[in-house]
Amino acid sequence: MFADRAKIILISGKGGDGHVSFRREKYVPDGGPDGGDGGRGGDVIIKVDPGMNTLIDYRHKRKFAATAGQEGGKKNCRGKDGEDLILKVPEGTVIKEAESGKVIIDMSGNCREYKILSGGRGGLGNQHYATSTMQAPKYAQPGQPAKEVEVLLELKMIADVGLVGYPSVGKSSLIRCVTNAKPEVADYHFTTLTPHLGVVDMGDGNSFVMADIPGLIEGATEGSGLGLEFLRHIERNKVLIHVLDAAGTEGRDPLEDYRNINNELKKYGDKVASIPQVVAANKIDLIPEEPEAVDIDEDGELIYAPDPIERLTETLNAEGVKVFPISAVSGKGTKELINEVWEMLSAMPKQSNIFAAEYDPDNALKISNEPFTVSYDEAADEYVLEGPRIEKMLGYTNLDSEKGFVFFQNFLKDNGILEQLEELGIEDGDTVRMYGFSFDYYK
Ligand SMILES: Nc1nc2c(ncn2[C@@H]2O[C@H](COP(=O)(O)OP(=O)(O)OP(=O)(O)O)[C@@H](O)[C@H]2O)c(=O)[nH]1
Ligand SMILES: [Mg+2]
Known part of the structure; x- marks a missing residue:
């Protein structure tokens, strides 16, 4: 199963306690305080790892803790600092506070590294508390306690373009044809079980990212098929390529497929339903060149099926949607499709879709650690x-x-x-x- 959600507990390192001790030297009966400071506890830091694309590492382990700072020692010895915990996540991981669901940080765009919890400060040793009235303080500062927060990691892939459509219409074939990604292609439904990203190279240093997601079917938003799990990924897409099997090789009507999928997107949410679409009318190599006779009328004249491409183009153009006849197998027509998508992307504002932070656990969990x-x-x-x-x-x-x-x-x-x-x-x-x-x- 593709791991794109995980719930884990993060714990920063406790600060080491300050030490209470007094100098013991030859010929000095009552030495002054010489308790050293405690070491700093480790921070919890989230870092984007470009090589990762799932949260699988967080499926089987629940608790992730930085180490504590060591206690101070006598003779003003400072305790060793704890080690930071570096938590690697794929780009596009949104981190939320588990209970409230409030966004802590969105690890996308320029945000590559984020300190989510600071380690506890080490406590001051008793040497710091000597004053004219208190020359032998028997207290030192305790280290700041560890902070703990339960978080939800949610991977929302950042692709400019998403491919949507029924199973087996040729989404993976298309992404294989136009990008460097090589997801499996096969003639059974739900071949693609996990999203794949590919880069479309437009030349001149220009490129965009395309996401192949598992096929959608009617009722996806109610949990049919695999769809619902993955609809979340297209929330951030700027353009959707709606892939249709224009040749109707499985006996379905491509126009009906188009309506059904769009209904599902609408049910999922307005945000997804309003992403601009272009239609890739795929498998044109399987459309018979000669019009197919489907019936005979009363006068014995043959009735031909309307050309599927003409029908799709006329209907959808009238609704303001562009249709590109392609063959994902031969590559025919894909260039025109990609050029159109690139033009659409270029016309859009450049900012990436960032989820605004709503909660800062580090601040919310501040605790006093003055000694007493x-x-x-x-x-x-x-x-x-x-x-x-x-x-x-x-x-x-x-x-x-x-x-x-x-x-x-x-x-x-x-x-x-x-x-x-x-x-x-x-x-x-x-x-x-x-x-x-x-x-x-x-x-
Ligand atoms: N002849 C022909 N076959 C195609 C074309 N595009 C895809 N196919 C075939 O259709 C079948 C399904 O293709 P996939 O690319 O796996 O389809 P998909 O949409 O990714 O399917 P799921 O991952 O199951 O949702 C495979 O057997 C492909 O070889 C095309 O343009 N022409
Ligand atoms: Mg596929």
């Missing part, structure tokens, strides 16, 4: 909160206001401080002290 400690001061019989995170919070919180106090309570809860106090054995009525403030603890 929770301890018990036996002499005073008080619990003590210390460290920059506490200090900062107090700096912008007015504990006298009701709102401020609610914020403060949430802060204690969200940062796991209540939990730590309970672990230390705090009971109702006990005092908690922090930087000149104190409050009585009640559950």
